[in-house]
Amino acid sequence: MSITRRDFLIGSAALAAGATVTTPFLLPKYHSDQRPKLSRVAILHAQQYSNHLDQILAAGLRLFPISVRGKTVVLKPNLVDYIPGDAINTHPLLVLAAAESFRRLGAKSVIVAEGPGHQRDTQLVLLQSGYEQCLRDEKIRFVDLNRDQLIRTTLRASYTGMRDLWLPRTVLEADFLVSMPKIKTHHWSGVTLSMKNMFGVVPGARYGWPKNILHWMGIQESILDLCATAPIHFVIADGIVAMEGNGPLNGTPRPLGTIVLADDPVAADATCARLMGFDPSRIVHIREGARFIGNASSALIDQAAETGDVPVAPFQVVPEFRFLQAP
Amino acid sequence: MPTVTTDPIVLSDLLAELALRQLPCGGWAALASSSQPAIEPTCYSALALDSVPVGDLARAQDFLLRTQNPNGSWPVFPEDDQGGGWITSLVVMALRDLVPAIPARLQGLHWLLNCAGKEANWFWKWKFRTADRHVRFDPDKYGWPWFPDTVSWVVPTAFSILALNQIPCSCGGLEQIPFRVNRGVEMLIDRVCPGGGWNAGNGIVYGAALAPHADDTAIALLALRDRAEDPVVQGSVDYLERTAQALAAPCSLAWAILALAAHRRPIASLRSSLVALPNLVSTVDTSTLALVCLALDYQRALSAFGVTL
Numbered sequence: 183m184s185i186t187r188r189d190f191l192i193g194s195a196a197l198a199a200g201a202t203v204t205t206p207f208l209l210p211k212y213h214s215d216q217r218p219k220l221s222r223v224a225i226l227h228a229q230q231y232s233n234h235l236d237q238i239l240a241a242g243l244r245l246f247p248i249s250v251r252g253k254t255v256v257l258k259p260n261l262v263d264y265i266p267g268d269a270i271n272t273h274p275l276l277v278l279a280a281a282e283s284f285r286r287l288g289a290k291s292v293i294v295a296e297g298p299g300h301q302r303d304t305q306l307v308l309l310q311s312g313y314e315q316c317l318r319d320e321k322i323r324f325v326d327l328n329r330d331q332l333i334r335t336t337l338r339a340s341y342t343g344m345r346d347l348w349l350p351r352t353v354l355e356a357d358f359l360v361s362m363p364k365i366k367t368h369h370w371s372g373v374t375l376s377m378k379n380m381f382g383v384v385p386g387a388r389y390g391w392p393k394n395i396l397h398w399m400g401i402q403e404s405i406l407d408l409c410a411t412a413p414i415h416f417v418i419a420d421g422i423v424a425m426e427g428n429g430p431l432n433g434t435p436r437p438l439g440t441i442v443l444a445d446d447p448v449a450a451d452a453t454c455a456r457l458m459g460f461d462p463s464r465i466v467h468i469r470e471g472a473r474f475i476g477n478a479s480s481a482l483i484d485q486a487a488e489t490g491d492v493p494v495a496p497f498q499v500v501p502e503f504r505f506l507q508a509p
Numbered sequence: 510m511p512t513v514t515t516d517p518i519v520l521s522d523l524l525a526e527l528a529l530r531q532l533p534c535g536g537w538a539a540l541a542s543s544s545q546p547a548i549e550p551t552c553y554s555a556l557a558l559d560s561v562p563v564g565d566l567a568r569a570q571d572f573l574l575r576t577q578n579p580n581g582s583w584p585v586f587p588e589d590d591q592g593g594g595w596i597t598s599l600v601v602m603a604l605r606d607l608v609p610a611i612p613a614r615l616q617g618l619h620w621l622l623n624c625a626g627k628e629a630n631w632f633w634k635w636k637f638r639t640a641d642r643h644v645r646f647d648p649d650k651y652g653w654p655w656f657p658d659t660v661s662w663v664v665p666t667a668f669s670i671l672a673l674n675q676i677p678c679s680c681g682g683l684e685q686i687p688f689r690v691n692r693g694v695e696m697l698i699d700r701v702c703p704g705g706g707w708n709a710g711n712g713i714v715y716g717a718a719l720a721p722h723a724d725d726t727a728i729a730l731l732a733l734r735d736r737a738e739d740p741v742v743q744g745s746v747d748y749l750e751r752t753a754q755a756l757a758a759p760c761s762l763a764w765a766i767l768a769l770a771a772h773r774r775p776i777a778s779l780r781s782s783l784v785a786l787p788n789l790v791s792t793v794d795t796s797t798l799a800l801v802c803l804a805l806d807y808q809r810a811l812s813a814f815g816v817t818l
Contacts, residue, residue, distance in 0.1 A: 263720070300709060301722055302664070302722070303722070305794070305797070306723075306756070306757075306758035306760070326793070329794060331540075331543040332545065334588070369643070387549065388586075390595070390659070391664070391709045394655065394659045394662070428717050432717040432719065
């Protein structure tokens, strides 16, 4: 069979058109592979919020070869809103314990920073949730990330298609960024853990309340772009009392009795998901994050303390996310 | 008759602090620790410093005029993208008494009239009616988004209504004002929380009622001053009046004072609570500092928002 010049040109054009359409789907959507060879996770047991948390946390941190001496440590808790009796926010006593631990490890400064995504009056959430008093007593500086100085930042992944975001200086200039999520289910993203917690760094003053642009660009995609761009150096997840059901605001408190420490946010979130009775590979941002941010596979996670028990009953979720529950 | 605060010394101290925070460019930064000027704190500060002999109001107004986008909108801060956002409505109000600003304000108003929540588009309306129904709202009732290409929210809608209501006529390309204001009012009424009051705009999600916020409620109530007889408005004023008694955060308390005054509810005890809050003068958030000044001078502040008592 002979190929005419006309056949050749048509074939070439079709090939070029096909490549144009398919290449964006085949090329990686991240700029660099940030995964460590091996990640470390420690599941600490703590049944209640108490003044002993600093001892538990200090012992847990000794399991990690981290160095914060002379560094600016930014603690990013999950502080959304306040509803009496609900387990919405990272507990202030855990944040205080973390601040104390990092100070003892020689940090130059420890800052607590958050930009609540639901409540615009940040000071009101701080007051109602008990943060204001704790931070004042311990002389810990708080930065409202919804109103911090902003720097246009090129995103280091392209899951959303956004080229850049305005992000807070405090986060971008942190030497050591610690994500401190509350372990919760989430009616839009399945779970909200250390990676989803980064929505709080997106400034409400620029993007509104809630941070609606991230929902329009895709929640899972936004999580990946954010975590690629503002890397989390360490995770301290509050699972002493977690939340199940219609989280992140209207769920039910679920005592889990754990604090999860990790030097890798993907490993942290995969571990937390397992503790919730979920299959982490079914959570898009964990599965995709395991391609370039961190490790989700148990084989690549060194359990530095006890292994977590899979709960008797998986966490309750809204119907759309029942597929997360591991068999 | 000028408003006399219960504690004029507090007010003068706060105004002096506000004046000290003015940046050389004429604007104010959002936080006391920042040197990046932003439009929102500048608007509140300009309103607070209007007709008092501290600060450089002319420089603030000039800053606002210089930062307008070519499309008539205002950015959140000077280096921001030029697409504009909700802050446009607040600037239009902050420049209300400045005659040379009339063309800029008109451009801003035209931009506001062309800006609508994404659910105003038939496709998104259809999506919210059929496929995406976890948040309870009527997509026929739309207002203004925080930024173009997103859906309507309570605070930007309320500020836009306040700004558009200040225009005495709907001519010269502004014929859409009554229609847009009415749609915005309907949207606010639709988004109310089940027990009264508003949050960002999600009253019910996944069948569960979400709690209202005092500041969002107060801003919505300012915009709904002309609908005071509506049961939704009355219920929300009641909610705010109950909630305000326990508020210890100056921003929410200041907004509550303004809204309750607008709806002719007693505010004397709330003003006393506000001036009694500790360390007001060292409030980090400059918008909050300015709002406290406005709440302590509430008659003038309400006039600036176009609310007559």
